[in-house]
Amino acid sequence: MGLFDKLKKDRQLSTMKFDWRQSKAHLLLLSKFIHANRFEDFAKHDYWKNMWNNVLGEPSKQAIKRFVDEGMLMTTTDLNDLLSYKYKVTELKDMLKQRSLPVSGRKDELIQRLVQADTNGMRKAIAELTILKCTQRGHEIAEQYLVAEKEKRAKVECQVMEYLTKRKFREASLAVAAYETEQVFPLGLATGIDLKESWKHHNPNHDIEKLNTIFESKPPRIIVRLGNEKLEALRIAAAMMALWGENKAKQWLPPDFEAGLPFDNDTVVRMINFQAVHRATLERYRSEGLEYVEVFPAPDSCEACRKLAGSYKLNDAPELPNEYCTGKMGCRCCYLPVV
Numbered sequence: 001m002g003l004f005d006k007l008k009k010d011r012q013l014s015t016m017k018f019d020w021r022q023s024k025a026h027l028l029l030l031s032k033f034i035h036a037n038r039f040e041d042f043a044k045h046d047y048w049k050n051m052w053n054n055v056l057g058e059p060s061k062q063a064i065k066r067f068v069d070e071g072m073l074m075t076t077t078d079l080n081d082l083l084s085y086k087y088k089v090t091e092l093k094d095m096l097k098q099r100s101l102p103v104s105g106r107k108d109e110l111i112q113r114l115v116q117a118d119t120n121g122m123r124k125a126i127a128e129l130t131i132l133k134c135t136q137r138g139h140e141i142a143e144q145y146l147v148a149e150k151e152k153r154a155k156v157e158c159q160v161m162e163y164l165t166k167r168k169f170r171e172a173s174l175a176v177a178a179y180e181t182e183q184v185f186p187l188g189l190a191t192g193i194d195l196k197e198s199w200k201h202h203n204p205n206h207d208i209e210k211l212n213t214i215f216e217s218k219p220p221r222i223i224v225r226l227g228n229e230k231l232e233a234l235r236i237a238a239a240m241m242a243l244w245g246e247n248k249a250k251q252w253l254p255p256d257f258e259a260g261l262p263f264d265n266d267t268v269v270r271m272i273n274f275q276a277v278h279r280a281t282l283e284r285y286r287s288e289g290l291e292y293v294e295v296f297p298a299p300d301s302c303e304a305c306r307k308l309a310g311s312y313k314l315n316d317a318p319e320l321p322n323e324y325c326t327g328k329m330g331c332r333c334c335y336l337p338v339v
């Protein structure tokens with residue numbers, strides 16, 4: 001057997017041994033095509049293209065070609081798929097207005113209305129557009145993966161909430177770290193750090209300090225009148241938001257939870273987290289020997305928050321978030337050092 005034939009055989013054997021169904025990165029990549037898509041659109045920058053190549057262990061184009069060859073992906077010619085991919089809802093409504101057609105309904109209804117009214121025009125609009133979509137088999141495999149991952153995440157979240165309820169902050173932090181270590185793209189990956197290694201050596205002390213502030217400090221005066229039961233629910237949601245790097249809290253609050261404040265639930269929870277950040281900021285300034293701070297409102301802050309703008313002695317700085325804030329998005333003032 002010649003050298004070329006031997007290399008070819010070794011390559012074939014290597015390919016036979018590789019089962020992409022056991023690779024979370026490959027399953028995640030396949031799931032991106034449950035709806036018609038192009039790789040270039042969820043990996044727009046070279047950074048993310050390189051990250052995909054890294055987690056896949058092979059060029060992404062090679063992985064996608066394998067999906068096509070094995071009947072997991074196909075080029076879709078479905079007019080509705082192509083239109084849904086190419087146009088946003090606002091663009092579809094503009095197209096309907098131009099044809100004096102109704103603009104109400106879901107996205108798929110808008111598309112169907114356009115296709116029925118102007119099939120040829122819609123075909124011209126997506127001419128030469130090529131996108132991929134899961135076949136039925138590919139869809140089944142991708143869905144199974146997503147459902148399994150969702151169940152894993154829910155299980156870990158439930159455990160973390162139990163830890164928080166029992167004030168086991170170290171265990172809560174480490175549980176999140178263990179989960180992130182197993183992810184294809186761990187939380188914080190966009191920082192460019194090797195996050196898998198970072199999460200493996202995660203130090204929970206920073207989380208513990210923040211969680212202590214959330215649970216043990218007096219709540220912001222803007223929400224202090226709430227009863228203990230509601231405050232506990234909000235604190236747990238705030239802690240979950242902080243640990244998981246999320247900005248929505250609904251999934252961690254009791255069903256139909258209402259704080260009874262002139263803010264939505266997400267805003268109330270964010271203000272609890274803001275308080276923890278602000279207190280840590282003041283402590284850091286104090287340790288650095290600063291004597292003055294400036295309160296800096298957001299550009300679109302309410303009048304009450306704008307009135308706080310100015311310099312203060314560190315020990316006389318007003319509490320943030322501002323208890324008199326009336327802004328829809330809540331108080332977003334911050335402390336800046338005066339040097």
